[in-house]
Amino acid sequence: MQSNWPFIVIALCILLALGFIWLEYRRANNRFLLLRIVAAIIATAALACIILPITYNSSVTKRDDHKAVLPTNGFDADSIGDDSAIFTTDLAIKKAYPKAKLINGLDELSQTDRLHVYGYGLSSAELQQLDSLSLVFHPSKVPAGVTQVNWNGRLKAGEALHIQGQYNNTSAQKIKLVLRGLNTGLDSVILSPNVQSSFDLSAIPKTTGKVVFSLYADAALQGNIPVQIDAVKPLKVLMLSASPDFESKFLKNWLSENGYAVALRSAISKDKFNSEYINIDQFNLNKISEQTLGRFDVVIGDLSILNALSPTESGALKQEIADKGLGLIVRADSTGKTSWLQKYFPVDRASGKESAPAPLIINGNKSQSKLSYGLAHIVYQNGTQPLVKTAQDRVLASSAISGSGKVVFTTLNNTFSWMLSGNKGDYSALWSVLITKAVRKNDAVEIGIELLSPPYISDPVTLQISQGKSSPIIINGQEVALVQNPWIPFEYDLLYWPQTAGWQSLKQNDQASSWYTYARQDWKTVQNADKLSATKKYANTHKISDIVTKQIQQKIRIDVPKIYFYILLLVACTFLWIETKFS
Incomplete structure (x- = not known):
């Protein structure tokens, strides 16, 4: 019955149309006869179209587009549409957003043509799992907290720990950034509100071994700072002094306190010397030979006493440095004759009044205390490496390679004043740098x-x-x-x-x-900032425009709206009614 329904409707409507045509034809008034017949046919045809479904076929282009949404930490739930296919690998996000489907890995999204990522994004390791999948990134704002941080994680005893980075302060209040270690505040800085600021904190650790410092923003822990501090390796040092002085005395004491083996030879008069031995067996130091120098890792000597060495002694020293890697530290105590020791270290003496004491830049780090450094400084030469400078970039200590060894030259002769004032930190940092740079290298290859x-x-x-x-x-x-x-x-x-x-x-x-x-919560804002950067970079190189989306031509059946047939029926019936009234 249902399959025959259209034919029944059509047959009835044809009979109805014929009946209306016969009635109009029989009327005595033949005025507008043709129009009345047409109106009757239109009315019955419109009635049939209202009763029956009238459709037509058409072809449309459809995109084969599998869209997926991946919310990450920091996403805004209101920004995700309800019609999206939502996925996550994070149990916390699944709990907070039950609509999301939990997946085991990001590689399960490989069948999608495009991926929309919301929040802070993905880490570099997670982005590799996407296997070049195109991505649209909807980033959240840069999080509040430390967004970048860096420090020197391996130190020698006496060296300063430096922590540098950036802090994004989104609040209207100032933030106090504090470096803490061993339950003690070591350094701090105040950061301005509503701005991303750079910071630089430093401290000289008082211990050795593995130490974990912490960085706090007010009372909130930003992250831990692991540092390995190596004790200064006990080395054998030969000191040659033109005369007993405070600089040699304090240096000898500092070396012995830190476990160095020290032999000190001080000139008393011509060809007469006073010798001291600390943590080392005694032997004759009156003549400097290759055998004598072979016992030591580094030689520290005044320029005048080194220039006064006999040709045989000077030749032995030069050969031990060039051939066997002995280190030499030269203290410029006079402006006497020049020699091969000053080949790379010409000294200039500025005119005028001596500068006021000021902090020094020791191997790139600013000293905590000031020091009077005199008027003499080293003129920089190509092939040398400045180790200690003033704030005005005047070089006070520098090093150069000499064959297999190194020569360090310094114009500083009153570093003992730091020890007199109780500033052992800067003193240790300076001499640790000079000795480490000059010392004879160990033949053992470190991994x-x-x-x-x-x-x-x-x-x-x-x-x-x-x-x-x-x-x-x-x-x-x-x-x-x-x-x-x-x-x-x-x-x-x-x-x-x-x-x-x-x-x-x-x-x-x-x-x-x-x-x-690091623990998962360590440097959380640094992790989020890194994810933002990595995901933005990935999205820029894997844009949606790079995809050739598959186009599908599909045939579909479209229903003709019934309103058109209601209008035709109404117009036809209205014409027939009006014509009957006025005929």
């Missing part, structure tokens, strides 16, 4: 280990190791496989997933080392 990214708990971290040949690496008691770099034969990479925060032990053969893993 270089570098972290390619900051390690966080449960995240994969890549360690890059430089070594001559592959040897097993043990991390926290577990052997980890190495992969050799195909382009650099002495570099090996390993991938590791730390399961606990804190110091991680690393062993290779008889060598032991360590590195630090």
